Amino acid sequence: MGAQVIDGKGFAAKLRERVGAQAEKFAQAAGRKAGLAVVLVGEDPASQVYVRSKHKATVAANMESFEHRLPADTGEAELLALVERLNADPAVDGILVQLPLPDHLDEQAVIAAISPDKDVDGFHVTNAGRLAVGQSGFVPCTPLGCMMLLTDRLGDLSGLEAVVIGRSNIVGKPMAQLLLDANATVTIAHSRTKDLPGVVKRADIVVAAVGRAEMVKAEWLKPQATVIDVGINRLPPEPGAEKGRLVGDVDYGAAQGVAGAITPVPGGVGPMTIAVLLRNTLVAAYRNEGLDLPEGAL
Numbered sequence: 700m701g702a703q704v705i706d707g708k709g710f711a712a713k714l715r716e717r718v719g720a721q722a723e724k725f726a727q728a729a730g731r732k733a734g735l736a737v738v739l740v741g742e743d744p745a746s747q748v749y750v751r752s753k754h755k756a757t758v759a760a761n762m763e764s765f766e767h768r769l770p771a772d773t774g775e776a777e778l779l780a781l782v783e784r785l786n787a788d789p790a791v792d793g794i795l796v797q798l799p800l801p802d803h804l805d806e807q808a809v810i811a812a813i814s815p816d817k818d819v820d821g822f823h824v825t826n827a828g829r830l831a832v833g834q835s836g837f838v839p840c841t842p843l844g845c846m847m848l849l850t851d852r853l854g855d856l857s858g859l860e861a862v863v864i865g866r867s868n869i870v871g872k873p874m875a876q877l878l879l880d881a882n883a884t885v886t887i888a889h890s891r892t893k894d895l896p897g898v899v900k901r902a903d904i905v906v907a908a909v910g911r912a913e914m915v916k917a918e919w920l921k922p923q924a925t926v927i928d929v930g931i932n933r934l935p936p937e938p939g940a941e942k943g944r945l946v947g948d949v950d951y952g953a954a955q956g957v958a959g960a961i962t963p964v965p966g967g968v969g970p971m972t973i974a975v976l977l978r979n980t981l982v983a984a985y986r987n988e989g990l991d992l993p994e995g996a997l
């Protein structure tokens with residue numbers, strides 16, 4: 700039970716507060732609020748919950764929220780036309796198309812249609828490329844939030860061994876880039892990795908982003924490692940219960956006895972994702988207006 704719990708929810712609340720204060724200054728300087736457009740196609744209940752919480756957080760941070768809810772059978776041409784309208788709308792600084800999209804829609808084509816300068820998710824190939832070569836652009840919200848938690852706790856990451864479990868374009872790959880930029884020694888592990896427990900054992904920093912409930916075991920961890928758990932998995936309900944518990948990709952209870960610090964689920968990385976989305980939107984707004992965001996304001 701030794702590990703320190705990394706309070707992502709509290710950290711995110713403070714970040715949202717700073718973004719809100721700076722968004723108010725932006726509105727005074729620009730004569731308009733920063734704006735985030737969120738597009739949701741279909742009625743996936745989990746997506747609806749996320750979109751609602753994004754909307755609330757956006758408005759609470761003194762920004763404009765434009766929600767576009769489209770039926771599940773929306774055609775690709777229609778969705779692309781909406782993205783084009785949002786690209787051209789000067790009130791819209793950031794565009795987020797909620798993923799996953801229904802199967803008949805090509806996610807890559809839709810992401811490619813978003814203006815890279817409004818791509819606050821950081822999913823466009825232009826922003827992936829900028830991150831890869833060290834140019835400024837938009838960094839995906841979840842890995843950037845993880846980096847904020849890591850540097851807050853550890854300060855300089857130079858020379859630390861980091862293992863990222865998972866190689867998705869949304870979390871694993873950009874996470875590895877960010878850790879590398881911070882001078883960590885980075886390993887990306889995945890489903891074909893041989894001896895995953897042995898690889899994880901080296902890590903001063905473990906970022907688990909595989910999407911498999913409690914897969915990372917306490918015995919795999921190096922004592923005092925810092926563990927960032929990106930997974931959000933719902934377990935099957937206990938008998939008599941309506942919903943199962945939310946758990947991460949790490950066996951949290953056992954890991955607390957070995958790790959130096961660990962993010963909980965819920966209350967860890969998830970809230971950071973939304974706070975960073977607001978941060979990215981405000982950064983986009985300053986850039987779109989040609990204004991300078993004061994150094995250190997966020």
Ligand SMILES: Nc1nc(=O)c2c([nH]1)NC[C@@H]1CN(c3ccc(C(=O)N[C@@H](CCC(=O)O)C(=O)O)cc3)C=[N+]21
Nearest residue numbers: 749795796797798799820965966967968969970972973
């Ligand atoms: N274009 C796009 N961008 C995204 O950033 C995006 C997306 N699509 N599709 C879905 C995923 C998921 N996601 C989360 C955001 C916040 C929490 C969050 O705040 N979770 C809370 C509560 C969890 C709960 O109670 O359900 C927590 O972990 O404490 C989780 C997950 C953003 N996503």
